Every structure is written in C-alpha cells, then in structure tokens.
Amino acid sequence: MNPYLVLGVSAGANDQTIRQAYLNAIRESPPEADPKRFQAVSQAYEKIKDQASRHRHELFNRDCPASSPLDALARYASHRLPEPLPYEAMKEFLRAASRSGGK
Amino acid sequence: MAATLNPSETPVAIDAQERAAREFLAQGRFRKARDGFKLLCKIDRPKFLPLLVEANIKLAREMAGKGMVSEAQQVLSYLKTIVASEQLLALELELGASSATPGQGCAVMDILKTMVKPALAGSERQSLADWVVLSFEPVPPPPPELAAVAQELEAIVSALRAVSGRQFSQALELVRPLGQASVFSHWKAFIKGLGAFYCGDSVRAARFFAGLPAGSAPEKAGRSYLLLLGSSPLSNGWPLPSEAAIEWAGRLTGEPGLGGALLRAEQAWRKANPAQMYQSLRTGIPRFPGEGLDLIGVLSEFAANCIFTLPRELLDNYDDLADEIIDGERAKSPVELLLFLRATVLSSSLIMPDEVLVDYWEEFLRTREQIHGRNPALDSLGYGWLGQLFCQTPSRANLDSFPFRSGSEMRNAPAAQRFLEKAVDLDEANLSASLSLCEVYQERRLHSHRNRLLDRMTARFPAEKKVLMLAGQACLERKAYKRGLDYLAQALMLDRLDPAIPDNLVKAHLLQAREYFQKSRPDDAQKALAQTAPFEVSAPGNLTRSRWCLRIQQGLMESTWGDQARGATLLAEGRRESPGEPAFLYYAGFADVAIKSKTARGSVYFDEFARLKMSGANAAQAAALTRIWLHGKEWLADRLGRQPSELLDEYLLAAAAHPFAREDGCRLVEFCLAEDDFTEAAINLVEKRLKEDARDPLFRLYRLRLRKGTAMPHPDRARIELEDILAEATRRKEDQTVRQVRQQLDALKLPPPLPADSFGDELPPEDEFDDDSFPDLAGDIPLPEQLLGGLPPQQKRMLEDILGMIANAPEADLDRLKQTRPCGMSAADFDLLVALAQMKRMLPNAKFPPGNLPPPRPHPPKNIPPPDPNQADLF
Secondary structure (H helix, E strand, O other), rough: OHHHHHHHOOOOHHHHHHHHHHHHHHOOOOOOOOHHHHHHHHHHHHOOOOOOHHHHHHHHHOOOOOOHHHHHHHHHHHHOOOOOOOOOHHHHHHHHHOOOOOO | OOOOOOOOHHHHHHHHHHHEEEEEOOOHHHHHHHHHHHHHHHHHHHHHHHHHHHHHHHHHHHHOOOHHHHHHHHHHHHHHOOOOOOHHHHHHHHHOOOOOOOOOOHHHHHHHHHOOOOOOOHHHHHHHHHHHHHOOOOOOOOHHHHHHHHHHHHHHHHHHHHHHOOOHHHHHHHOOOOOOOOOHHHHHHHHHHHHHHHOOHHHHHEEEEEHHOOOHHHHHHHHHHHOOOOOOOOOOOOOOOOHHHHHHHHHHOOOOOOOOHHHHHHHHHHHOHHHOOOOOOOHOOOOOOOOOHHHHHHHHHHHHHHHHHOOHHHHHHHHHHHHHHOOOOOOOHHHHHHHHHHHHHHOOOOOOOOHHHHHHHHHHHHHHHHHOOOOHHHHHHHHHHHHHHHHOOOHHHHOOOOOOOOOOOOOOHHHHHHHHHHHHHHHHOOHHHHHHHHHHHHHOOOOHHHHHHHHHHHHHHHHHHHHHHHHHHHHHHHHOHHHHHHHHHHHHOOOOOHHHHHHHHHHHHHHHHHHHHHHOHHHHHHHHHHOHHHOOOOOOOOOOOOOOHHHHHHHHHHHHOOOHHHHHHHHHHHHHOOOOOOHHHHHHHHHHHHHOOOOOOOOHHHHHHOOHHHHHHHHHHHHHHHEEEHHHHHHHHHHHOOOHHHHHHHHHHHOOOOOHHHHHHHHHHHHHHHOHHHHHHHHHHHHHHHHEEEEEEHHHHHHHOOOOOOHOOOHHHHHHHHHHHHHHHHHHHOHHHHHHHHHHHHHOOOOOOOOOOOOOOOOHHHOOOOOOOOOOOEEOOOOOOHHHOOHHHHHHHHHHHHHHHHHOOHHHHHHHHHOOOOOOHHHHHHHHHHHHHHHHHOOOOOOOOOOOOOOOOOOOOOOOOOOOOOOOOOO
C-alpha cells in the first residue's frame, strides 16, 4: 500500500513530518497490540524515511497495493478511515440501500 | 408441474405435487412454486393458502428487486384478493403502493399499530420496522399500547443521527435499552457495527454487519461497509457485489460515481483480462489515472503495478495495452503515460532492446519533470539505474552455458558509461552511480578516468569504506603504495571486521617490499614485510594472510633479492606450516611467478610439483589445490599459463582414482563445474561415487549438470530424471540438494507454445525426430552437413550450441552471438549456418530435434529474475 497513505502524510512531506507521523502511528499501534498494522507502518516508513528512499520509491516501487480493483477499495478504506456520512446523506444512503435488490 | 391437477387426483400424485412446489419455494423459484400452490389450493385451500401467499409475496419482492415494479404490483393486487390487506402492508410499503408515505406521522403510527399485532409474521414485522426507521420522522405522542415501540424507534433514529455527528458513545447509549426481542434489534446491531467501523475496530464491525438478517435494510446497507472492510468474499467463484453496494462503498470513502466502473473492472479482472480491467477504470472514471493519495490514486497504482504480479500468459494482454498507450500516443494524460512508461520499463528492462529501453526511460524522466518539476537528485538516480542495468551481465538462462564468451561481460559498457557519467554529473552525491562508474571504467580499461573519479570520490565520501578500498586498490595498481596504504588504513579504521581490508593491506605491504627489494633497499623491504605481522592469521585456509603463505612470499623475496639464508629459513618455515607438500609447491609456484617478473610463466616449484608421485593424491589435498588455483588465477590474471591447470588436472584425475569422502568429492565437483578445464576429473569423481551409491541424489544431479552439448538430455527426460532425484533427496532429507534440484526444474519450465498456425500445421509430429540425429535447425531446410564435416567433435558441439542459441536468443543478443565463429570455420560457412538458424528463428513453430537444442522460445519471457550466481547453468 502507498506508504504516504499508510502514514497519513502528504506526498510532499519532509523527513521530520514523516518521522513524526511514523512515531505517532507506532504509538497508536504498538507491535504487541496490532502487529499487522505495526509491520505495515514500519515498512511504509522505511520506504519514505529520507529523500533518497522517497526517490527510490517513486522510481522503482513495484508493490501492487491490492489483489483486485475491489480489494484496492477495501485497502484504501482500511488506511484512510472514512468520516461518517452527514445525516441527510446517511438517510439517502440507507433508503437507497433498502431499495436495492438481492439477498 | 402438471397443469391439469384436479381434486380427483390420487393422494400419491398430490403428495408429489406438494413436494415439488415446496422444493420450488425453497430453491427461490417462486413463480413455479406459486403455480404449484395455486393448483394445490383447489384441493386443500386451508392447508396451501399460506404457502400460496408466501410464494406470491416472495415473487413480488423478487420482481421489485429486479426493477419490475408494475409486475410486482400486479402480484400484490392478486394477493389482495386472497388475503387480508393488513398482512400485505409491509409489501405494499416496499412497493410504494401504499398511501402511507414517509413524512406522515399518522401513517407511521398506523404501521406501528400493525407491527405490534402478534399474528404478523416475523419477516413482515421486520420489513415494517425498516420502513418506519427509513421514514426518519419524529413520532407523534403515541397511545399507551404503542409507547414502547415508539420509544425504540425514536432511539434508533436518534442513534443514527448521533453516528452522523461522530457521537458514537451517545449512539450506543441510545440503543442500549433495546433488547434482543425488539423489533428494531437488527437496527441496534447495525448501529453498533457503525460505531465499531468508525472507531477502527474492523473485526467487530465486520461481525455486526455480517450477522444482520438477510434482506433487511440494515443488512443491505451493511454490504457496502463489508466491502470496505474487505470482508466480502472477492475471489473468483463468489458472486460479485451489486453495483449499488460498490457505488455506496465508494461514496462512503468520499468518491461517488465509481460503482459501474469498479464493477466492470472487477468482472474483467476475474476473467483474467487485465487490459479490459484497465480500460473499464479508464473510461468509467474521469479522474483515472491519478497520482493523488486518494482512492483514484490507489486504483491507479494497482492498475499500473499489477503488471509485476501478472502470470506470464496474461502479460501479452497487458503489453498490448501499454504499446497502444505509449507507442500509439494515446495516453489520456501525462500521468497515464508516466505510469505506463515506468511499469513497462521496470517489467521488461532485461529483455527490451537497449535503444527502446533508453527511449522509454528518458521519456519517463522527461514526463515526470513535466508533471512534478525538475529534480536532479531523482534524475541522477534514474540515470544511475539505467547505467547499472547496462553494467549487468546479460541474464539469459540459456546463455549461461554458452561456450564462447567474447568481449565485455557487461550488457552495454559504452551506454553504461554514458548514463552513469550523466548520473554523477547530475548529483555528485550519488554514491551508487559513482561506484558503478568506477566498475565501468575498470571494465573498459579507462584507468585515468577511474583514478580521477576515485580522487573526487575520496574527497566527497571520506568515510565510505568501499570508496577507500577502491581508491586503495587503484593506488596499488599504479604503484602508489604509500597512498594506497593510507586509504586502506582509513578503511580499516572504519571497519575492523571486514577481512578484505587486512587482505588488501597485506598485499600492499608485500608489493611495497618487492619494490624496495628491486630498488636494492632491503632494509626498507624488510620493514615493509614486518608490517604484515599484525595481520597474520593461523588458519591455513587464508591464502593471503596465513602464516605459511606469508612465509613463502617473504622467503621467495629474500631468496631472490635479499638474504638467501634468511630466505631459505622462511621457505622452510612455510613448507613446515603448509597443509601439505603439494599445497606448498603449488602455492610457491604461483607466488614465484607473481613475485619474480611480469613475464615469467614457469617456476621451479611447479616443476617440482610435476615430479611428485601421484600415488599419494587424495581428495582433501586436491580441494586445497583447487582453492590455490582459484587464488592464483586471480593473482596472475593474464600471466596464467597452461602449466598450473594441467598440473591440477593431473592431480585431480589421480585423486579421483582413490577413495574419497563424499564431502570432499562434492567440493571438488562443485569446483570443476565452475571451471571448464576439469570436466574429465569431475566425471571420474561422479562416476566413482555413483558406483558406491548409485542413488546418491547430489551426484546424480552433478552427472546431469556435467552433460553438455550433444550429451545434454532432452528436457522431458531431464525432468523425469530430476523428479526422481528430487524424490530421493527428499527421502534422504538433503535440503540443499532438494533446493538445487528445484532450481533446475524451474529452469526447465518454458513459456507456453504459440497457438498452432499455418506453419505448425505442416510440421511432422515431434516423434518423427530422431534424438541422435544432427539438429535440423531450419526445419524442412536441409543443413549443409559438409560444412561441419571437417570440424573436430568438440567444435561441432559448440557450433550446435551457438546455432541453437541464435535460433532462440532475444534480439538484443543476436549481434553478440553472431561474433562467436569457432576457430577453424570460414566466415562464409559460419554466415550460412547463422542464416539458417535465423530462418528457424522466423519459423518459431518449426521443431528442434529433442536432445540437442532447447525448444523454441517464440516470446521472450517476461520478468526474468536477475541471475542467481549459485544457480546451475547447464540446462
């Protein structure tokens, strides 16, 4: 997954911002509490921790972030938690969902 | 279903009809079930009416779900003729056929009244509950009998509002009083799922959403959340989520309008059509592809980088798309061009023609600059990578055993130099490019360029061990010993554990001592020799710094230029501490040639070695000699004559005739496999071992690997043999052998053959080829045997190999291959054979005779991994 997304930093973030985001993320997800997230955060940090790493990532990154287009959607949501829909939008969503067919 | 059922039917026939109708109902074939129960009602109305109603309600819902609302309403009208209308309220509301609409409080109250009636079926009650929640209307003051249910409804609606406002705790508090028996309990579970989802507890959220009653409104909404949680089964064989569920999942992440495109992309992906997958996203999403840190960005990264995960058979499908976008100049945006150029180059860099590779990569860097602005450090990295790619030895598995290596081992040394120089010019801090450029200068013998570069590098990277080492070695080459020693000493300060540094320091001191001796400054020479003392090691295996090796070198220098008596003493000491007489003589022979003069090729020590009685030869000593040979080969470089290898060959053959430990035998065979000069000894060792243990898997593998040229088995036979070896190695738990055999089996895997075309149809079946016949390289074209008749067998075998390679090698290797004419064959004859081989290349389906040549590889394999230096190279 895109390391900037995993750490929640912008593509133009500098070393210090990225390090701070990394420290915050591992504080939130220490290895004993959430080993998978910790691993993802650590790997993401390694990829963009300094300018040379960021350049290498930009040029040579071969990671495929998902196993299918819908998996890409799920992976994206897992790293960027959406905000709840505003109330009116939620009403619309629930009504539209109830009208959809299928079991 | 019999349409002629009548009350006079026998009970057996009625039972059968009832069974059939019930089965239809269970299978979801509601129309058939309805028809069945309609007939059965004529026989026993009280019994079958509820089933007829159920079948009709389900049929109406199915129709409504498919958008056939008017048809559903017709069913509803029919239902009203056979059942009380209050039982149909839920269905009526669902179909929008009721006069009650959201926004009318009294209607809500009516529905609540219906809901509390005990006669109502559970599913109907749930549908009514969904309807009143989705009305999102404040409930007017209810009569006492409806107070409880109205309060629960109020709690659900308020909780949903709280979730929207991120008040998750409050939402949970609001629904807490609702019990499991509540008609709104599924909404309570949904709200708890929402709370867990937005708090990041994906496991809990998935549990809540997955447990919702099927067909209920919260369950349908939960499908979009389950998609986002990655909990929906997405693999092939599972039904795809609906477009609406995908669309809403996208909207929940803030990306509306993706549903259709994502659904079509997923369908194409499941049908193994990645190009179609890409096109679906490309045409369906206006902002696709993108580089942002949003969903479009992630989809774009997936769509571009999936090329690195595609199996070989799907790569062509995607490559065609890439060609269309890049070469057809049909890129939707610069970002699309950027993504495709990068992915194409990275996935095909090993097989692309050099010019195309350069064009694509430079265009990629230009496009990147156009989008993101100039970045010299990044450009330097990019050009450095390109240069390093050209530094690599061509990684062609089928070229590894190629007999004639001529010219540079680098893929394209001039191009490597050009791009590495550009990389260093763009960013002098690019250490990796600078180090590679040093290698290229070394390869191209541009020593002054290399020395100037190293001078700049030592100033720029004063604390880089590798730079200091290279600079030190370069100084030794140009006899600047003092400066070289200085660099090496600095490197040692940086890393005291790297054994290469003391090795080089010792070499430098010895070279310096020799120079002093030659300049008649024995005192200085002895001081230089004394400097080696701190680096001496007792292990005899270290051929640079072990005590016996140092004594031999010191003794030879003293004997030649200094104190002869002292020299004799040192040599005697070296002989005493050496691992054996043959090792001493062999090492002293190399050292003698190296120390004495640039032109010397022989040594008295080699002569003495030749006089050794071979009756005492043994595998352990032979292993020591092979190590000395490898060391000496590097030491003497272009001054290595035939004598040392002939002596070693003689010793190895003698050792192979004596009993040896399996481990020693392995070491020797591995050595022989790496060096071309000792094949006969290797074969003897292998055969001797297999006489003792005919099933020994490792030695059977060696035997296969030793078969070259015409003796090479047909891939099918080799595979069978390898599989048998694998089974034996597995049985004996020889993990390393198992790994080696698997590597060989992998190397045998070939790309899928092309579909049969008009050429293929005319070819004889493969069985018609005779394994032992000479290769008919041109298919139906007869090979001019007279051209080969005069060649010695070994040359003939090599020629066969070359022609086979030409017929199958990638374009990039053709020129190099064509320059490999064997000695003794005229250029005209060779050209004719090359032309025949190339004709074969143009007829990829023409068959090669099994046994001698590899099968056709009409499509160059994609994603060839970098060469594995440990991998055997014989298949």
